[in-house]
Amino acid sequence: MKAVARSxxxxxxxxxxxxxxxxxYGFRGALLxxxxxxxxxxxxxxxxxxxxxxxxxxxxxxxxxxxxxxxxNLTVGGTGKTPVAGWLVDELLRRGHRPAVxxxxxxxxxPALHRVWHPDVPVFVRRDRVESARRAIACGSTAxxxxxxxxxxxxxxxxxxxxxxxxxxxPRPRLLPNGPWRESPAGSLGRADLxxxxxxxxxxxxxxxxxxxxxxxxxxxPLACLHLQPSGFRRGTGERAPPGGNVLAVAGVAQPxxxxxxxxxxxxxxxxxxxFPDHHPYEPRxxxxxxxxxxxxxxxxxxxxxxxxxxxxxxxxxxxxxxRVTVETGSDAxxxxxxxxxx
Numbered sequence: 360m361k362a363v364a365r366s367x368x369x370x371x372x373x374x375x376x377x378x379x380x381x382x383x384y385g386f387r388g389a390l391l392x393x394x395x396x397x398x399x400x401x402x403x404x405x406x407x408x409x410x411x412x413x414x415x416x417x418x419x420x421x422x423x424x425x426x427x428x429x430x431x432n433l434t435v436g437g438t439g440k441t442p443v444a445g446w447l448v449d450e451l452l453r454r455g456h457r458p459a460v461x462x463x464x465x466x467x468x469x470p471a472l473h474r475v476w477h478p479d480v481p482v483f484v485r486r487d488r489v490e491s492a493r494r495a496i497a498c499g500s501t502a503x504x505x506x507x508x509x510x511x512x513x514x515x516x517x518x519x520x521x522x523x524x525x526x527x528x529x530p531r532p533r534l535l536p537n538g539p540w541r542e543s544p545a546g547s548l549g550r551a552d553l554x555x556x557x558x559x560x561x562x563x564x565x566x567x568x569x570x571x572x573x574x575x576x577x578x579x580x581p582l583a584c585l586h587l588q589p590s591g592f593r594r595g596t597g598e599r600a601p602p603g604g605n606v607l608a609v610a611g612v613a614q615p616x617x618x619x620x621x622x623x624x625x626x627x628x629x630x631x632x633x634x635f636p637d638h639h640p641y642e643p644r645x646x647x648x649x650x651x652x653x654x655x656x657x658x659x660x661x662x663x664x665x666x667x668x669x670x671x672x673x674x675x676x677x678x679x680x681x682x683r684v685t686v687e688t689g690s691d692a693x694x695x696x697x698x699x700x701x702x
């Protein structure tokens with residue numbers, strides 16, 4: 360496979376930061392980490408003080424009168440929050456609820472995906488998710504799913520599901536700005552009602568190893584493992600089949616290499632990858648760049664990218680990687696938690 364190409368519209372700063380977090384800059388990277396250690400310490404202290412204010416009752420969480428199911432993580436992207444949130448919507452529908460989805464409004468692609476997956480489920484997008492929950496109640500919703508809600512503590516959650524990616528887990532994480540972690544596991548896992556290890560390209564054995572380490576940190580918290588599994592391709596025109604010949608992968612996601620690997624495992628011959636920033640707002644010039652890089656080949660992408668690129672690219676050239684959530688372990692714990700929600 361050719362080296363991953365960075366689009367001219369990709370932030371060079373984002374690429375440098377991602378590579379630095381992965382430890383690719385040797386001595387220079389280590390020196391920068393040392394220089395930023397005080398900033399990381401200040402961030403860690405701020406997180407600790409904020410969480411302590413909520414845990415100690417100095418800051419309150421609003422109750423809205425219907426069950427709130429939250430899905431979140433401890434890092435900047437890459438754990439599968441949105442597909443798991445979509446899966447939870449299906450589970451609530453199956454249990455007779457009329458759910459709504461609440462999103463913080465920092466990106467357009469994820470709310471658009473929820474609307475595609477569940478056209479009849481309302482999606483509320485705003486920073487004030489307490490107000491969004493109240494609007495959902497006014498629309499007749501009997502439960503809400505909070506997408507990326509672990510750090511949003513102003514709204515009371517009946518169920519807090521914390522996702523940990525098997526591929527990026529480390530027991531000694533670096534917090535922002537020295538790494539992609541928003542909170543330390545040691546101080547945060549206990550807030551979760553269930554910790555779900557997600558895996559995309561990681562093995563089942565790797566996920567089990569991560570679960571064992573998490574159990575040592577938070578022995579009382581139930582655990583599950585979710586496989587975010589490729590389930591084939593859909594052409595933009597609707598056909599379900601694998602793309603033929605070698606293809607260009609377009610990735611505007613947090614971990615483009617994982618997407619490319621998933622696409623290959625689903626049957627696509629990915630020969631190179633064009634990378635855009637996570638949540639990139641695609642424009643016509645981006646579509647021109649993609650078509651030029653494809654050079655007549657078909658193009659594969661995530662559903663998150665497709666909802667923004669659909670009006671910009673010829674649909675007969677586009678293939679979307681489909682994904683399903685499979686519960687590998689912990690199904691009983693998940694069922695108990697969801698079955699226990701008031702109707």
